[in-house]
Amino acid sequence: MLDGLAALYPDARCELHYETPFQLLVATMLSAQSTDAKVNQVTPELFRRYPDARAFAALTPEELAPHIQSIGLYRTKSKNIIETARILVERFGGEVPRDFDALVALPGVGRKTANVVLSTAFGLPAIAVDTHVFRVGRRLGLASGDTPERVEAELRQRIPMSEWAVTHHRLIWHGRRMCHARAPKCDRCPLWVDCPHGLKAARSGQKNQDPPVDNIGRVD
């Protein structure tokens, strides 16, 4: 299954746009209950105006909110991002700490966001379990736990540490391109033969033509 995923998405990577760990932290905080496409729509202008923690720390929520309003949950996010920026300036010299406990202690930063920053910005071993990783990991039979934290523990066991970061992104790509929450495209999914959910779908009628989709995971 892991090999199949790797073959399908050889170029899986983070799709949020950022220049620094701090910018990835902000982009990830913004991505809650939103899509990365929406986040990428506002961050270029946002990071041009406010490039680092010091710039964000000087803002009021009323100044920040209009820039991120289209993303949703904007009141909470404005407050949290500014407060996080202030803590980074006061206690971490304006830098993002490479430490899980320090990250989750920041307002608006939970387990998922902390793991994204650790693995994607710093290359440290971590698996962020977001809605896609949770859903797809369970459908593919890589995990069975009923909470993101349990699924994270299972994935840590089943996946070699050197593959944690890529596999995280492959699961997300698969979730976005094929294994949707609603109406997953099992009938067009090359992984269906190894997938409990795909086999179930095939049995219950949706004739699987198994036409290996060509390069859906490759970057142009």
Next chain:
DNA sequence: ATCCCGAGGG
């Protein structure tokens, strides 16, 4: 109506 790279409060 349901979901999107969630987190915090009660």
Next chain:
DNA sequence: CCCTCTGGAT
């Protein structure tokens, strides 16, 4: 554990 925060896409 359940609720709420939020706009946009499907």
